[in-house]
Amino acid sequence: MPSAKSQAAASAKNPGWIAKHRNGAWYTVVLILVVAVVAGGVSAVAHYALTDPFKESDVALEEAKVGAKRTLIFPDSKSWEAVSAPAVDGLNKVWKSDAGDYCFDVQSDGYHGSVELMVGISKDGKVAGIQIISENETEGIGTNALTDDYFATYKDLEADGTLTVEDAQSGQTHVDGVSGATFTSKAVAADVSIAIEAYAQVGGK
Amino acid sequence: MAMNPNVVREADERTAALVHSPAFLTVAGALPGLYVATTLENGVAIGVAAAVSIIVSAVLARALSGVTGLFSKAPVVLVLDAMVLILLGFALRVTFPVIFEALGIYLPITSVAGAAAVFAAQDGLTTGAGSKELTLADAVFAAVAACVALVVCGLLGELLGSASVAGVSVGALSSYTISIFGKPTGDLLLLALVAVVVQAVCGRGKDGAAEKEGER
Numbered sequence: 325m326p327s328a329k330s331q332a333a334a335s336a337k338n339p340g341w342i343a344k345h346r347n348g349a350w351y352t353v354v355l356i357l358v359v360a361v362v363a364g365g366v367s368a369v370a371h372y373a374l375t376d377p378f379k380e381s382d383v384a385l386e387e388a389k390v391g392a393k394r395t396l397i398f399p400d401s402k403s404w405e406a407v408s409a410p411a412v413d414g415l416n417k418v419w420k421s422d423a424g425d426y427c428f429d430v431q432s433d434g435y436h437g438s439v440e441l442m443v444g445i446s447k448d449g450k451v452a453g454i455q456i457i458s459e460n461e462t463e464g465i466g467t468n469a470l471t472d473d474y475f476a477t478y479k480d481l482e483a484d485g486t487l488t489v490e491d492a493q494s495g496q497t498h499v500d501g502v503s504g505a506t507f508t509s510k511a512v513a514a515d516v517s518i519a520i521e522a523y524a525q526v527g528g529k
Numbered sequence: 530m531a532m533n534p535n536v537v538r539e540a541d542e543r544t545a546a547l548v549h550s551p552a553f554l555t556v557a558g559a560l561p562g563l564y565v566a567t568t569l570e571n572g573v574a575i576g577v578a579a580a581v582s583i584i585v586s587a588v589l590a591r592a593l594s595g596v597t598g599l600f601s602k603a604p605v606v607l608v609l610d611a612m613v614l615i616l617l618g619f620a621l622r623v624t625f626p627v628i629f630e631a632l633g634i635y636l637p638i639t640s641v642a643g644a645a646a647v648f649a650a651q652d653g654l655t656t657g658a659g660s661k662e663l664t665l666a667d668a669v670f671a672a673v674a675a676c677v678a679l680v681v682c683g684l685l686g687e688l689l690g691s692a693s694v695a696g697v698s699v700g701a702l703s704s705y706t707i708s709i710f711g712k713p714t715g716d717l718l719l720l721a722l723v724a725v726v727v728q729a730v731c732g733r734g735k736d737g738a739a740e741k742e743g744e745r
Contacts, residue, residue, distance in 0.1 A: 346598035355601045356608070363612035370616055377623045385626035 328414065391459070394427045397444035397453035401425060409495060410525035414518040416440070418526060423447060426526065428519035429457060435507035436460045439470070443519035449528055451481045451516060461508050469501065469508035478516055483528060510522040538643030548658065551674065552728035554667075556720060557645035558583055558675025563682060563716045565635045569695045572683015574621065574628045576676035578614060579642040583675060585612050587668030593712045607649055611640040646671045678723040685719050686711045 343350045371378075394404055401421035409418045417430040424447035431440040437460045444452035454475040459465050468474070477500060481487070489501035489509045500508030549555060562575035574593040589606050597605050618636040622629040629636075646668065684694065690711025692699050 342596060347600065348598070352598060352601040355597065356604050359605050363608050367612055367615045370619055374619055374623065378619075381623050381626040381629075387628055388627050508721065512571050 326436050340525035349409050361472075364400060389418075390417075390429065393442040393455040394421075394444070394453050396425075397427060397442065398446075407526060412518055412520055412522045412525065414515070415522045417459065419521060420526075423519075425452065426469050426523055426528070428522050430515045430518040430522070431457075432511045432514035432518065433512035434461050435466050436462065439508065439511040439515060441512065441515045443516055445483045445519060445523045445528065449483045449523075451483060451519075454478060454512070454516065461505075466508040469512055474502055474509075474512070478512075481516075483520045483523050486520065487513040489513050537636055550728065554646060554649055554671040555674040555678050555724045555727045557558045557649055558642045558671050559678035559682070559720055559723075560674075561641040561645075562635055562679055563715055563720055565632050566679045566683040566686065566716060567690075567711050568631075568687045569680070570628055571631050571682045572680045574625070575632055575639060576679035576683075578617060578632075578636055578639045579679060580672035580676040581617060582610055582639050582641075582643035583646045583672040584643075584668050585613050586640075586647045587665060590647045603644060607640060607644045608723070610643045611637050613690065614640050644673060646709075655738040657719040674727055678720055678727075681723050682716050682719040686716055690715065 346355075391404070394401070398421060401423055403422045404419045404427070404486045407418040407426075409415050414430050414432050414433060418429075419427045421427075426445045428443045428445070429440065430443055430488045433439070438458045441454040441456040441459065443458055444454070446452040456470055459467070459470055461470060462470045480486075481497065481499070485495045485497055487499050489499055489506070492498040499513055501513075558579055559576075562579050565575050566572040589609050590602065593602070596702060598720050614637045618629060619634075621632070621636070650670075688699065689707050690693055690709075692706050707715070710719070
C-alpha cells in the first residue's frame with residue numbers, strides 16, 4: 325500500500341496542470357481577468373438589488389445634511405416641513421418651521437461653478453442666517469466671501485427687493501462685497517436675493 | 530557581476546526583519562484609511578473596514594494558494610478583497626449613510642491594507658521558496674492593531690483639532706485646538722506615535738520571553 329510520503333513524493337515528481345502552469349504569464353493574465361469579471365459582476369448585481377434601499381438612504385442623507393444647516397440658522401425650531409418650491413431660478417427647496425420661519429436652498433454662479441447656500445428668513449421678514457451647502461471657490465480668495473463674518477453682514481436685513489454689491493438702483497439694497505472676491509460676493513448676494521424673492525412668493529412680504 | 534549570495538541573504542534578512550515587525554504591520558494596515566480617520570465615528574468605521582480587509586486577505590491568500598502563482602496571488606487577493614469591501618460599503622450606505630458619505634472612495638481603497646499585510650507576511654520583496662502565508666494569529670494581530678490605530682487617530686485628531694468627541698464639544702479644550710490635527714499631517718504624527726507604542730509593547734513581550742528562557 326503506497327504510504328503518504330511516497331504519494332507526496334510522487335505528486336512532487338508529477339505536479340498537476342495548475343501547479344505546472346500557475347506561474348506562467350498566460351495563466352496569470354487569464355486568472356486575473358476571470359477574477360476581475362466575477363468580482364465586478366457580483367458588485368453590479370448587489371448594487372442593482374439594493375437600488376430601492378439606496379434611494380431611501382440618499383433621502384435620509386440629504387435630510388441629515390440640510391437638517392444640520394437649518395438647526396444652525398434656527399436652533400430653537402423643533403420641526404420642519406418641506407413646502408412646494410415656487411418657480412424661481414436658482415431655488416432648489418423650501419422648508420417651513422413650526423414657528424413660521426423659512427429656509428431656502430438656493431444656488432447661483434460663483435467664480436468656479438455653483439455656490440449653493442441655505443438662507444434662513446425669519447417670520448419677521450428678516451434674514452436670519454446663511455449656511456454653506458456646497459461651493460468650489462478658490463481657497464483663500466473666493467472663500468473669503470464665504471466666512472461666518474461676511475455672512476453676519478446680511479443678518480437682520482429686510483427680506484425685500486434685491487441685494488447688490490454694486491451701486492444700488494431703485495428697488496435694490498447695497499451690500500458690501502469682499503475685496504478680491506467679487507464674483508463670490510456677487511454669488512452670495514444673488515443667493516440671498518433668490519431667497520427673498522421665493523419668500524415673497526410663499527406668502528412672506 | 531553577480532552579487533555575493535551572502536550579501537544578498539543578509540539584505541533579505543534585514544528586509545524580512547523590517548516588514549515582519551509589529552510597527553510595520555500596524556502602519557501598513559492603517560495607512561490606506563488614515564486620510565478619512567478625522568473623527569471618532571469615521572475612525573471606528575474605517576478601522577473596522579481595515580480589520581475586515583486584513584482578515585479577509587489572510588483567509589483568501591490561504592484558500593487560493595493552490596490556484597494562484599507568484600505573480601497572480603497579490604492581484605487576485607486584492608481584487609477579491611476590494612469586492613468584499615465594496616459589499617461592506619453597500620451595507621454601510623443603507624444603515625449609516627452619513628458615515629458612508631464621509632468615507633467615500635477610501636472604503637474600497639482600504640483593501641490595500643489587506644494586501645499590504647499579506648505582502649508583509651512574506652519575506653518582503655523576496656517571494657521565492659522562503660515565502661509563507663500570513664498566519665491567522667498574525668492576521669488578527671494586524672487587524673486589531675490597524676483598527677486601534679485608526680480609532681486612536683480619529684479620536685485624538687477630533688479632540689485636538691476641533692475640541693470635540695463624537696460631535697460633542699469639550700468646552701475646556703476649545704481655546705487650545707491645534708490646527709495640524711484633523712489634517713493628514715497630524716494624522717501621520719498620531720499614527721507614528723501608535724506604531725511606536727505597538728512596537729514597544731510587543732518588543733517588551735518578546736524581551737520578557739527571552740529573559741524567561743535564560744542564557745544558553
